[in-house]
Amino acid sequence: MRFVDEFRDSAxxxxxxxxxxxxCPPQSHYKLMEVCGGHTHTIYRHGIERYLPANxxxxxxxxxxxxxxxxxxxxxxVWLSKQExxxxxxxxDLMRVPGRNGxxxxxxxxxxxxxxxxxxxxxxxxxxREPGRRVVFFAxxxxxxxxSSAVTILQAHQRGVRNFSVFCNHVTIIPPLRAVLDAPDVGxxxxxxxxxxxxxxxxxxxxxxxxxxxxxxxVSGFEPLDVxxxxxxxxxxxxxxxxxxxNQYSRAVTWTAxxxxxxxxxxxxxxxxxxxxxxxxxxxxxxxxxxxxxxxxDAEAAFAVPGTRSRDPRACQCGEVLRGKLKPYQCRVFxxxxxxxxPIGTCMVSAEGACAAYYNFSADRKAATSWxxx
Amino acid sequence: xxxxxxxxxxxxxSMMCLGIPALVVEIETPTTCWVDVGGARRKVNTSVLDDAxxxxxxxxxxxxxxxxxxxxxxxxxxxxxxxxxxxxxEAVYTTELDALAGSExxxx
Numbered sequence: 001m002r003f004v005d006e007f008r009d010s011a012x013x014x015x016x017x018x019x020x021x022x023x024c025p026p027q028s029h030y031k032l033m034e035v036c037g038g039h040t041h042t043i044y045r046h047g048i049e050r051y052l053p054a055n056x057x058x059x060x061x062x063x064x065x066x067x068x069x070x071x072x073x074x075x076x077x078v079w080l081s082k083q084e085x086x087x088x089x090x091x092x093d094l095m096r097v098p099g100r101n102g103x104x105x106x107x108x109x110x111x112x113x114x115x116x117x118x119x120x121x122x123x124x125x126x127x128x129r130e131p132g133r134r135v136v137f138f139a140x141x142x143x144x145x146x147x148s149s150a151v152t153i154l155q156a157h158q159r160g161v162r163n164f165s166v167f168c169n170h171v172t173i174i175p176p177l178r179a180v181l182d183a184p185d186v187g188x189x190x191x192x193x194x195x196x197x198x199x200x201x202x203x204x205x206x207x208x209x210x211x212x213x214x215x216x217x218x219v220s221g222f223e224p225l226d227v228x229x230x231x232x233x234x235x236x237x238x239x240x241x242x243x244x245x246x247n248q249y250s251r252a253v254t255w256t257a258x259x260x261x262x263x264x265x266x267x268x269x270x271x272x273x274x275x276x277x278x279x280x281x282x283x284x285x286x287x288x289x290x291x292x293x294x295x296x297x298d299a300e301a302a303f304a305v306p307g308t309r310s311r312d313p314r315a316c317q318c319g320e321v322l323r324g325k326l327k328p329y330q331c332r333v334f335x336x337x338x339x340x341x342x343p344i345g346t347c348m349v350s351a352e353g354a355c356a357a358y359y360n361f362s363a364d365r366k367a368a369t370s371w372x373x374x
Numbered sequence: 375x376x377x378x379x380x381x382x383x384x385x386x387x388s389m390m391c392l393g394i395p396a397l398v399v400e401i402e403t404p405t406t407c408w409v410d411v412g413g414a415r416r417k418v419n420t421s422v423l424d425d426a427x428x429x430x431x432x433x434x435x436x437x438x439x440x441x442x443x444x445x446x447x448x449x450x451x452x453x454x455x456x457x458x459x460x461x462x463x464e465a466v467y468t469t470e471l472d473a474l475a476g477s478e479x480x481x482x
Contacts, residue, residue: 001450003395003436012460015467038392091441119442121419144393147422148443196393199438199446222393225460251453252393252438252446261422261445 003251007223008046016228017051023235024055030238031057031187032231033324035177036194037064037352038222044361046224056231059187059324062176062280063194065140065169066093066350067322070276073169074099075308077138080167081112083303087130089123090138092116093350098343100310104138120152120166127156127164136299137166144196146170146288147261150268153290153297167299168289170269173197174205175286176277180323181213188324190234192227193219195249202257206245214243221249268294278312278346279319318345321354328358335359393438395448398431407431409439419443 024030034040040060043049049058062068078099081088088104095105095116108114113133117123120137127135139149149166156164173194180186193206198219206217216237220230230248237244247253268290275287290298299305312318315333320326328334328347338344340356347353351360396409396418405421416439420431423444431437436448 001436001453003448003453006453006457009460011468012464015464016460018467018470019463121442144440144445147445148419148441151419151421151443196438196440196445199393229456229460248456251449251456258422258424258446260424264422 004223007221007225009225012225013051013228016225016232017053020051020056020228020232020235021053023232023239024053025239028055028239029057030055030189030235031059031324032190032192032234033059033061033180033188034192034220034227035061035063035173036192036197037067037350037354037357038196039192039194039220039227040064040354041352041357042222042224042227044357047361048224048227051228052231056235060321060328060354061191061324062180062277062322063142063173063197064347064350064352064354065142065145065171066097067318067346067353068171068176068277068279069094069097069140069169069346070278071099071310071312072276072308074103075101075310076305077167078102078104078107078112079306079308080136080138080299080303081107081114083134085132085134087113087115087126087133087135088138089115089117089126089135091118091140093352094138094140096343097346097349098313100308120149121155124152124156124161124164127161128159131163133163134302135164136303137164138169139166140169140171142171142173142194142197143200143265144194146265146269147200147258150264153268153294154264156297157294162296165297165299165302166290167305168269170288171275171277172271172286172288173201174208175283176280177209178213179277179280179283179286181209181215183323188215189238190216190218192230192234193217193245195219195221195226195253198247198249198253200258200261203245203247203253203255204257210243210245216243216246218246219249219253221252267291276309279322313344316345318347318355321345321347328355329362331355393440393445396437396439396444398433398435398437398444400433401431404430407444409437409444411439423447 104114123137218230218233269288270291271285272287274282274284295301317331343349347355396411400408437444438446
């Protein structure tokens, strides 16, 4: 068992495709939203849509943390990177996200000390090694990533690393899905649930989607067979009128939450009353910030962060893409003014963004090579 | 591992939400262990990894690694049962294809 190759077998994919097609009633049309950007990437990289009948349409959701960050928060991060003695650290995806006055990469080129880290613990290590620097970690991510920031803040607190703080942009998965479903013209029949978020939250977190909104949810792994099997499980539910939370990714995800992760997150963070999302606007109780006890490690308490509100560029339609209203190629600047080399919107920046995934793999150039053939 | 920002002209794809299956090879402290990821050895933090049936993580376990943290244990029995299900489906499908190919009315 390697936990990867076994889930890329093309013969099994054809069998799944046959079962999906056979399950869909003749006149049915199912719109399934894959919540997570990791799934969007898998779908394009492996050409999953070629295996689906015309009855099944995949809609890309708001689960890419780079894509949903509003421009104002990027502007605040750029502002932080320009403060005296500040070293701004972040995941690589964030470097090229355009702000009103350029990206962090532009700030770095202009002399700011911006460094890419693999883990927030690497940022803490920089702070310990360079006590003369004020190290800020630009934290983003859903429940998957929040525990790592919480552990890092706890370590900083316990070791008294005073020159370390976190610019916190951690968000939670259920409020944006409620926002998508509360929109007046929602056309989503079911959800492919985010596997790695669920490895922390457990499957039970999606029960409101099934019980209140009557949409089935199947928590899915990230290999191509995982996604196809999840589509089959959703289509079976829909065709038989069921509406449940099911777990396709049982090798990594349990029904209940990861108790250790939840405990450390609850110790360090509290909910913000409101947070702005790209494409969704202000969503109440949808994001986290460090508790007052850890204010010394909260960049928004340690610095006079301006709290910039910037409107997205007018040409950019990331908002519609994130709500599943537009396909990437339907955006008016897609592949013209907006490309991975010169992104206008966030969806073109991250490899998990729908636009970047579509741009890179839509010609099926690479999809054919990624399968294991027996 | 901290890197300076890449040059502006290079576009590097990174996947921040990725979780990578990794094999535990050595327990270092109660909150850290060494894992093998595709032949490379890396230290990961295990402080948010839940105990399975009261047992802490041990060499030979597979874990899901995300930004330097082991988030979840990968369960080989569950992986096996998912694959068994897929294999049986493949078998049914192949049998059906064979039956279709052997049928006199197929395509006629």
